[in-house]
Amino acid sequence: MILWVLLFLGKKNMGKRILINFNKRLYPLKGIKLAMKEYQNLANFNLRQKGNYIQVELKNIDKDVKKLIKDEFCNYVLFKSKEN
Amino acid sequence: MNEIKNNTIKFLLDLQDYPLEAVYGTAYVFLDKAYLFLDSRLAKKIEVSLKGKKKLTKKQLEDLKGEFLNELLNYTLRVNLAKYNRKIREYIVGQALFSALGEEKIAKENEMRYKDDPLGIAIPWEEKYGKKNSD
Numbered sequence: 001m002i003l004w005v006l007l008f009l010g011k012k013n014m015g016k017r018i019l020i021n022f023n024k025r026l027y028p029l030k031g032i033k034l035a036m037k038e039y040q041n042l043a044n045f046n047l048r049q050k051g052n053y054i055q056v057e058l059k060n061i062d063k064d065v066k067k068l069i070k071d072e073f074c075n076y077v078l079f080k081s082k083e084n
Numbered sequence: 085m086n087e088i089k090n091n092t093i094k095f096l097l098d099l100q101d102y103p104l105e106a107v108y109g110t111a112y113v114f115l116d117k118a119y120l121f122l123d124s125r126l127a128k129k130i131e132v133s134l135k136g137k138k139k140l141t142k143k144q145l146e147d148l149k150g151e152f153l154n155e156l157l158n159y160t161l162r163v164n165l166a167k168y169n170r171k172i173r174e175y176i177v178g179q180a181l182f183s184a185l186g187e188e189k190i191a192k193e194n195e196m197r198y199k200d201d202p203l204g205i206a207i208p209w210e211e212k213y214g215k216k217n218s219d
Binding site: 021023025026027071072074075078079081082 | 108109111112115119120121122123124130135
């Protein structure tokens with residue numbers, strides 16, 4: 001029974017993912033990659049190119065930062081893009 | 085044209101009015117005041133999303149947009165000034181570096197001339213033309 005509950009919770013958490021589409025003309029790939037590297041201990045990141053956009057998928061997000069991570073990550077990408 | 089939803093204000097900027105560099109600069113200034121996101125679905129237009137870091141009223145979001153636009157204007161002026169003054173700035177820096185290099189070089193040359201005496205100025209007349217005088 002406990003195993004079932006754990007499996008259910010695990011699946012439920014895995015299903016929670018965030019997709020962010022960064023416009024290629026505004027966000028350089030280098031900035032996104034640098035930000036991903038810094039945030040890698042807070043979630044699992046997956047990057048793919050989709051037309052004019054670079055799509056970043058966040059999975060297994062740390063529950064403490066679940067509400068904030070999208071906005072903070074976007075700001076950090078902007079910061080890294082300007083810095084480099 | 086504003087769109088206010090979920091503690092976020094969205095508006096469009098025309099890249100013919102504001103250079104992209106100025107938009108980036110302004111966004112950078114606002115990183116600690118709000119959450120920013122940029123998108124460009126239309127050519128030469130940028131959609132800016134400003135989301136309050138804490139819950140903001142409609143008025144506060146509009147004020148935030150106003151502040152952003154003011155800063156954008158400031159940045160645009162700075163970018164344009166830097167662009168227009170580029171040649172003269174490069175010339176001044178070039179001159180400054182050249183004169184600094186020149187002084188050093190001249191000092192070196194002066195020192196060398198004094199020691200080397202390539203024209204033989206330091207040699208006394210008698211030593212140089214002594215034999216002719218005795219004839």
